[in-house]
Amino acid sequence: MAPLSATHHDDFLALLALTTSDSQPLAAAGNILTMPPQGPLNTHGPALCLTAQPRRSTHQSPVGALFASYPDWAAQHPLVQQRPHLTEILNRRALLVYGLAVAPQHRRKGIARALLAETEQRSRAVGYRMITLLHTPDLAPFYQHLGYTTARHITIAMPGSAMGLTQPLPYMTAVKPLVPTVRVRHLPNAPGPVVSALLPGWDLPAEARFENGRLIT
Incomplete structure (x- = not known):
């Protein structure tokens, strides 16, 4: 697991297109990938972008991708809009995974699990207190097995x-x-x-x- 490299931007976006999310951050991912990091956790602008490479290869296209950033609800929820100072505080304590994708031919090999574990480790190291993500009901057992509610x-x-x-x-x-x-x-x-x-x-x-x-x- 490693931060996204400049040579694999197109591959990264192609993998994210496999997700079912239509969130605004994912729609803006192409622009975000061109930005310098904005914070201790982020690799590209306001986002953390991680990739998984095939075993024993550092040159092939990535087979897994994870895109995470500030939670949309940290700025958009009505309660936070009444208390704007909370947005910055929440952005430093909760991370939202907007996109997690693995190429179809490489699924069921532990790649998604490894990407999440790397994200959790990096987040915890800089003071984040919670990871959250959206998923479809069929994936509930997978995330529950990894300790998610x-x-x-x-x-x-x-x-x-x-x-x-x-x-x-x-x-x-x-x-x-x-x-x-x-x-x-x-x-x-x-x-x-x-x-x-x-x-x-x-x-x-x-x-x-x-x-x-x-x-x-």
Whole structure:
């Protein structure tokens, strides 16, 4: 697993085209690949771009690609728009994988798993606390096996409120804490799993619950 090299930009984009995501960051990937890194984790502009090469080869086209960047919800969610200062904070603590693809003839060889593991390791090393991604329901067992919690609705606990992330059909969200203090909890009456302590002070008491769709702490 290695950062994307300039000679493989077209191959990288071709692999990303195999994903089902139509997100804005992926649509802008071609331009992002021409940018210098913007942060300790990023390899190209605001994104982390990793590739997987065939075994015993450093010259062939990559057979796997991963594209990750700041979570779109860190800037677009209504709760964050009411508190703009949170965007920068969230961008340094949560990473969203927008695209993960492996060439069809190289699947079931552990390449996607290795790309995710490399991403998790790099993210953890620079202070990120959670990885998240979107996927279709058929991939839920794969991500669950790698330690991710998957659901159509994920809630992130915030001071005095809760940020709900609901995906349109058929997509689901997968989340994985990168540090022991971040927890994914199942609270009474919650619409789905709840992430607590994404940031210091964002933890929840043991008696936390949901009532009428609202987080009660």
